[in-house]
Amino acid sequence: MRTALKLVWVILVLSVIPIATQAQTAANKATGVIAGRVTVGTDGAPGIEVIAVKQETGGMVIAGSGAQTCTATTDAEGRYRITNLPAGSLRVSAYAPAHVTPGERNSFNPGKTVNLAEGETAESVDFTMTRGGVVTGKVTDEDGRLVIEEQVTAHKLDQNGKRAANSGPSFSQWQTDDRGVYRIYGLEPGRYLISAGASSDDGMVRVGRAGGTYRRTFHTEAAEEERAKIIEVTAGGEAESIDIKIARASKGYAASGRVIDGDTDKPVVGVMIGYGITKGNSSSFGMGNAGTNSRGEFRLEGLSPNTYNAYAMMIGGESDSYSDSVKFDVANGDISGLEIKMYRGASTSGTAIVEGVKDPAILATLSKVRLQVQNSGNSTTMMGSNGGQITPGGTFKLGGLRPGKSRLSVNTFNMPKGVSLLRIERDGAEVKEFELVAGEAITGVRLIFAYGNASIAGRVEVKGGTLPPGARMTVYIHHEGDDPQKGPPLKFAEVGSRGQFLLEGLTAGNYKLTVSAYWADPDRSRKMPRAEQIVMVAGEGRQEVSMILDITPQQKENDK
């Protein structure tokens, strides 16, 4: 594995969840200030709104849907000053969707993190932008009909004329309107290919879509990328009439079959079918049908030619089964007779405690903990009932687990404040991994949590250069001795633009801190810098730490 960390985390789609921030109390005086300048090229940009949003653990996206924001508008010189800010971790961004911030990697949560102490003023939180370009045109099919609500994609080409992977700022997706017209704005200047329609390498399965499926076609009417016409996008420029003529939509094909119990051959009723396109080590996900019928039958519709894998999953309710996946090819016709088998899985159950804590208010927060089981032998990740929670009575049960070596862990993203998983015990001894056997119930497992209010306040010093624009740093914390590759961190936090970070809710112990920086690296040639440090945390209070991150360029090691 060439990557240092390989983790599977369950996170919530936070981009759409409003985090209801608590009403401000008198104790939390909002007297902080963030100030800086927004420039376009070298000129100050007037009239731009700069937004500060309080962010949760580790710089998670909290924007959107009515989260509380504080804003200020830039003056004639592009200067802004946001006042009355609460202390804490704030995400600051300049709202200018038609402009481009070089290096910005995360269009869902752009900007900079500023960790602000109470009453503190952070100056020089500056934003440099360039004017974006516009591409607009019309999509019609070969019969001359308007193609409505079809995705249009701008693929940025790199120096070698290759289009970048379908992620990050080099990939922008838009839709045609009811006139077949699309308008993509805020594009980084450069050379682009413009396409309409779907392709299996989008990493998402779109099935049963009203309007049918259009095969990806590039401007002007090229199905193959080689014949696509390159579009020059300039800063502030508009490329008009970039029309695309696309082949007639296909309704796609159907795949049908049934879900049966692998042991009894009886139909399994009311389970959903999850399926994805299998390509290399990536798989995408779709969900078809609305539950198997009383005969265990399912039918997936609107599939484009591809290789798929499908499996059964229980969406709600407790399941004691796990599903095999079935692989199938859709070429030029419907597929029938698929058989997905479900087997009785293992289960693990037990109790959860918070060491040394009797306060019912703290114990009650355990019901927010999301438990997850990761099967180490399972390369294809399938959704299923491999998660669970702790009941108000402090018990848990995870059923329908796939046999094999598995790890039980907690989802770091929604851990209650101050609570962390200390260790897992079985028969009084600590266990890291379970050997699960089909049908076997492992009972008497104890999840031992810790509650603490110690914190680590740190500062990261970057040496060996300056971070490129848009770079971000994140700091993770594990128990000393835990392998960061084999489990999610206890906590994590985004390092602010001035190098500071704060990890809260820790108990006494020895921890391994890992700081890493990352940024857009189109050809992925660089190894992203990382630094580690062992930190001892006493029972309470604040532990000051300083870390050094060497960003001297290093080539990636060859695959090992």
Add this chain to the structure above:
Amino acid sequence: MKTITSAICPASCQLAEVLESNSSGLPATPTASWQLAGQLCRSSILLLALALLMAGTALAQRATGVINGRVVTEDGQPVRHASVGLFGMGAERQTFGGRLAILTDEDGNFQADGLDPMPYRVVATAPGYVTSGNNKIADPSNPRPANYVYVGESITVTMVRGGIITGKITNASGDAVIGAAIKVERVRDEAGRPTKEQSQFFGAPRQTDDRGVYRVYGLLPGGYIVSIGGGRSYSPRATPFEGRLPVYYPSATRDTATEVAVRSGEETAGVDIRYRAERGSAISGKVTGAPVEARSGMVINTSSIVLRQAATGTVVNTTFISPMSDQNGYAFYGIPNGEYELIASRTPQGDEASLASAPRRVVVNGRDVSGVDLAMSALASLAGTVTVEKASQPGGEQKCEGKRESYVNEVVVTARRDDPTEKPNEKDDSPTANFGESPVGVPSEQGAFTIRALKAGRFRLIAQLPDERWYVKSIGTGVTAGAAQNPAASDLARDGMSVKAGERLSGIKLTIANGAAGLKGNLTVAAGAKLPARIRVFLLPAEAEAKDDLLRFAEVNAEDNGTFSFANLAPGKYLLTARAIPDAESADKPPKPVAWNAAERVKLRKEAEAVNAVVEVKACQRLADFTVRFTK
């Protein structure tokens, strides 16, 4: 990057979970996942179907069937590649079925086979089109259950080109406002009558482009108000529109907004808004009284909070408790001055009761309002069994001819609130019903049903029957034979049933008999006169001793040409009368049946006796061409 998403609409109170792993070991952006979820959620009513979903259970193997049909435009042209969703309503949240999306072929046809018998709601979508009001299907912009489709039926869905609103948004200095989400609300139907319901726009919100230009299409004809801002931006990133007061076309508050007329297939241009970026107030508090969330497998049911206008019941905004929050706090931002009501509620898990808070009234007057805590408690439920009497009863009923076999688990039982203490303007039948829908229960194969999420008060049951040969014979609590003819103490049809807060009332017996009759006819007027625009036709039992047998009363709206049609009638002698529907009555929510009020029953009987249109229908009889002179 590896991305796996469960396809539960994140915009609902049921949340999607995403599994992501990426090579850098860092949290990946949820971009693709969200887009995928968005795509899936675009099939709109999916979330409603998923709300019904629980564990799969072992059912006895039984006959499955087909629903097929055609999607056409008003002039009969096929709509190709329209997406048809069939959402099955299984009993007791134990099962659900159907198809999320079937695409019509080049001729507009679709067919779904392998469907278990249960009531289905059908939704059709096609880019740029809307389903017109006259379909026997659910309207995607209106999730209120209207009609159900059953296995063995064939349906035609008519779609019309949606209307378009387009314009430009500028700020105080005349610059384009970029990336602002536009909200359109339908406030008037095509005939110009006010719509009470919230029209929900399930598609991706339309945003202004780099020139400040927006274009909202696929709109049902009618009158709209258009706004930007107002505490919800729909954008995944932070925008400066959050927490700002909504500004309505042309540059107004909601009350002073100018209505925009939308016609099918036509573009209404120049709907420009001058945006004032004024901050609104915040309302915040905590949800207390019960666990705010329940998890089951991959489904998280968390509590949602609805903010609505106190006077009109119009939903201003909804939010929900984030599973990330360990404070159970909520907040609304960008709220204009006014009087509001807040309600917190949670969908139950399994057999659990529904939870909701009492509406809490809040006045916003230029300042943030905090500490608006909402205490949730269990809601009441009604449970019982539906029995279909065997066709060969000693009563001499005969088995009528029918096209298809019907099942007891295709019945939909609705509880409609009819409380004597109700205020005239009281809004919802259920605290969890934000769209004015009444709570329903679907019987199991054994006929057992439960209707949840009821607030305290008196309710009446309405059974929607899948079979024209069926009629509701009695609703009672004990042995019900003959109850319809001889109303006993347990005539729940006449008396309704009252539940206390949180009460679980059970033992209701709803008996369906075979041999229902039907009656079709038309209304005429004297030469030179004209029928009123909207007429409601009433049937009531002719026999004086049946004057309080509510199951013998029926009312339907006449078609524009004066024809009317009654189905599922108990055999017997009826009086028929008709009344003009007042203009003020909204087409969205019909008033309570006249028969529910004893005084109104007397009044109606007087009217009907004056008209003296008597008709007798025998078991299984389908009487047609019954002509009645409309006199008033």
